[in-house]
Amino acid sequence: MNQARANPLNKFAMHGALILYTLIALFPVFVILINSFKTRKAIFREPLALPDAESFSMIGYQTVMKQGDFFLYFQNSLIVTVGSLFFVLLFGAMAAFALAEYRFRGNMVMGLYLALGIMIPIRIGTVAILEMMVATGLVNTLWALILVYTAQGLPLAVFILSEFMRQVSDDLKNAGRIDGLSEYTIFFRLVLPLVRPAMATVAVFNMIPIWNDLWFPLILAPAEEVKTLTLGSQVFIGQFVTDWNAVLSALSMAILPVLVLYVIFSRQLIRGITSGAVK
Amino acid sequence: MAELSITGLGKTYPGGVQAVEGVTAEIADGEFIVLVGPSGCGKSTILRMIAGLETITTGDLLIGDRRVNNLEPGDRDIAMVFQNYALYPHMTVRKNMEYGLKNEGLPRSEIDARIAEATRTLRLEDYLDRKPRQLSGGQRQRVAMGRAIVRDPKVFLFDEPLSNLDAKLRTQLRAELKALHKRLGATFVYVTHDQVEAMSLADRIIIMNAGRVEQIGLPMDLYLRPATRFVAEFIGSPAMNFVEGTVDPDRRSLAVNGSHSLRFAEPLPAEPGHKIALGIRPEHLTEVPAGALSMELEVDFIEQLGADTVVHGKLAGANSPLAVRLHGVQAGAAGSVVTLGCEMDNLHLFDLGTGQRLN
Numbered sequence: 001m002n003q004a005r006a007n008p009l010n011k012f013a014m015h016g017a018l019i020l021y022t023l024i025a026l027f028p029v030f031v032i033l034i035n036s037f038k039t040r041k042a043i044f045r046e047p048l049a050l051p052d053a054e055s056f057s058m059i060g061y062q063t064v065m066k067q068g069d070f071f072l073y074f075q076n077s078l079i080v081t082v083g084s085l086f087f088v089l090l091f092g093a094m095a096a097f098a099l100a101e102y103r104f105r106g107n108m109v110m111g112l113y114l115a116l117g118i119m120i121p122i123r124i125g126t127v128a129i130l131e132m133m134v135a136t137g138l139v140n141t142l143w144a145l146i147l148v149y150t151a152q153g154l155p156l157a158v159f160i161l162s163e164f165m166r167q168v169s170d171d172l173k174n175a176g177r178i179d180g181l182s183e184y185t186i187f188f189r190l191v192l193p194l195v196r197p198a199m200a201t202v203a204v205f206n207m208i209p210i211w212n213d214l215w216f217p218l219i220l221a222p223a224e225e226v227k228t229l230t231l232g233s234q235v236f237i238g239q240f241v242t243d244w245n246a247v248l249s250a251l252s253m254a255i256l257p258v259l260v261l262y263v264i265f266s267r268q269l270i271r272g273i274t275s276g277a278v279k
Numbered sequence: 280m281a282e283l284s285i286t287g288l289g290k291t292y293p294g295g296v297q298a299v300e301g302v303t304a305e306i307a308d309g310e311f312i313v314l315v316g317p318s319g320c321g322k323s324t325i326l327r328m329i330a331g332l333e334t335i336t337t338g339d340l341l342i343g344d345r346r347v348n349n350l351e352p353g354d355r356d357i358a359m360v361f362q363n364y365a366l367y368p369h370m371t372v373r374k375n376m377e378y379g380l381k382n383e384g385l386p387r388s389e390i391d392a393r394i395a396e397a398t399r400t401l402r403l404e405d406y407l408d409r410k411p412r413q414l415s416g417g418q419r420q421r422v423a424m425g426r427a428i429v430r431d432p433k434v435f436l437f438d439e440p441l442s443n444l445d446a447k448l449r450t451q452l453r454a455e456l457k458a459l460h461k462r463l464g465a466t467f468v469y470v471t472h473d474q475v476e477a478m479s480l481a482d483r484i485i486i487m488n489a490g491r492v493e494q495i496g497l498p499m500d501l502y503l504r505p506a507t508r509f510v511a512e513f514i515g516s517p518a519m520n521f522v523e524g525t526v527d528p529d530r531r532s533l534a535v536n537g538s539h540s541l542r543f544a545e546p547l548p549a550e551p552g553h554k555i556a557l558g559i560r561p562e563h564l565t566e567v568p569a570g571a572l573s574m575e576l577e578v579d580f581i582e583q584l585g586a587d588t589v590v591h592g593k594l595a596g597a598n599s600p601l602a603v604r605l606h607g608v609q610a611g612a613a614g615s616v617v618t619l620g621c622e623m624d625n626l627h628l629f630d631l632g633t634g635q636r637l638n
Contacts, residue, residue: 103293169363172367174332174361175361175366177351177353178330178331178358179353181378190367
């Protein structure tokens with residue numbers, strides 16, 4: 001490991017590969033960003049050119065701000081994403097703790113049952129979910145989305161977190177029991193802080209698909225007041241004419257919150273990965 | 280009062296494995312009891328049952344005059360120190376110690392007083408604001424003890440607390456533990472697989488094998504009059520020598536290996552024809568051939584330890600391995616033959632089948 005790191009050629013190759021990957025990954029984002037600041041003509045004439053004095057335009061952003069209830073969409077997306085993540089992490093961690101900590105009949109079967117959701121896409125059940133939401137009167141509410149995303153995120157969360165929780169030393173939990181802590185206190189105050197990196201991993205894995213999802217908002221909550229950002233942006237994409245300025249501006253702004261959330265979680269993520277290495 | 284009364288304690292795991300069987304012991308208030316035995320003998324299971332971390336399958340467990348079989352660990356008025364410290368890694372030393380107390384709802388002033396007292400006792404004042412990972416092994420174990428002390432429990436439980444430390448630190452902490460016990464006057468139950476720790480710390484030792492108690496007694500009783508061959512082998516280092524053989528009709532000699540036999544000055548306290556194991560501690564063999572018996576040792580190799588010399592070899596004419604511990608630095612060569620003697624009082628006779636003591 002040390003030798004590999006010391007070799008300049010290896011180092012060069014490693015960084016080269018990473019930089020190349022970064023460029024490829026960021027290229028679409030870059031194109032969206034630069035074009036969101038250009039006039040419609042400039043977008044089509046030279047899609048890869050940076051905005052200059054002539055082609056610079058805020059028209060896209062102005063359209064977005066004026067048309068449609070953009071801030072409401074923003075807020076809806078944020079509520080749905082944060083709410084779903086909260087429940088995924090809470091219930092996922094609780095289920096994982098139960099599976100990892102307690103020996104009970106059917107523990108194994110329960111674990112497999114919960115892991116099954118990783119292999120079966122939730123969208124297969126869309127019709128049934130819609131029927132359920134209609135029956136419970138949750139259609140066109142944010143709760144419909146939060147509940148579905150929570151269900152969607154739980155299998156992977158339970159799977160990852162139970163693996164991490166098994167690694168938390170039994171003696172530590174027993175020390176807590178002898179200190180007179182309740183099982184809830186042990187869970188929330190001892191175990192959760194120790195599996196924080198795993199929680200961050202689960203949060204990152206779940207956050208982006210939820211934020212970007214178009215399917216369930218379209219089916220379960222298409223009403224104006226509960227539209228999410230991705231669905232709201234669709235108003236600019238018409239069958240015959242698409243307002244590219246507005247679409248690109250909306251997408252540019254949609255990156256921001258998820259970027260902030262990612263930065264918050266990724267610090268935990270990195271801390272978790274490195275803490276194991278240098279222990 | 281904090282006497283601990285264990286009656287017929289047993290533990291059977293769901294799979295049918297019987298880890299502990301019919302353990303009965305009365306532990307007096309303020310006594311330092313050491314549970315010792317090889318790994319897998321059930322000593323830790325007993326400790327965990329006392330702590331409430333394992334359910335009790337059979338028997339009764341009383342702390343003071345309260346039956347605690349079904350009480351939660353936190354309600355038993357005990358504290359425990361673990362082998363791997365089990366400190367809360369994300370809390371400072373102070374937080375580690377006060378967390379349980381806070382949870383009990385003790386007033387701030389009381390908590391602070393107890394922590395001040397414990398840190399002074401354990402010399403941890405300078406480390407209160409550090410996290411466990413910034414401490415050395417010895418310091419961590421002291422913090423773990425501190426966390427136990429501040430709870431002011433009736434019974435302290437120790438699960439091999441010194442096993443993860445190096446030899447020098449172990450000796451030092453052993454002395455501190457002994458002093459701590461004296462100062463606190465609480466009941467200590469201590470589990471270890473190390474017989475030196477057991478001998479040096481214990482008021483009384485419970486020695487276990489395969490889930491059962493082999494013997495309960497004072498350290499010197501175990502050393503001088505082991506009740507079974509297992510105890511005799513376990514206590515003492517180098518381990519006791521055993522010569523197996525059949526008692527001759529005149530009871531004055533032991534037929535070892537057919538042709539060879541050992542002659543004794545006095546008749547052996549065993550029936551003629553009885554198959555026995557004769558135990559002699561390495562330190563009780565002397566180079567002076569006087570005494571109850573004389574035997575010859577073919578030297579294989581010699582360990583010079585400075586204060587002592589341990590000579591390893593075989594009983595001449597038989598194949599039984601034999602070790603002798605001699606005082607001071609002694610010369611000797613592999614292949615030479617040494618004549619050894621032993622006093623009658625230092626012979627231990629065990630039934631070859633049951634392992635029970637005969638004399």
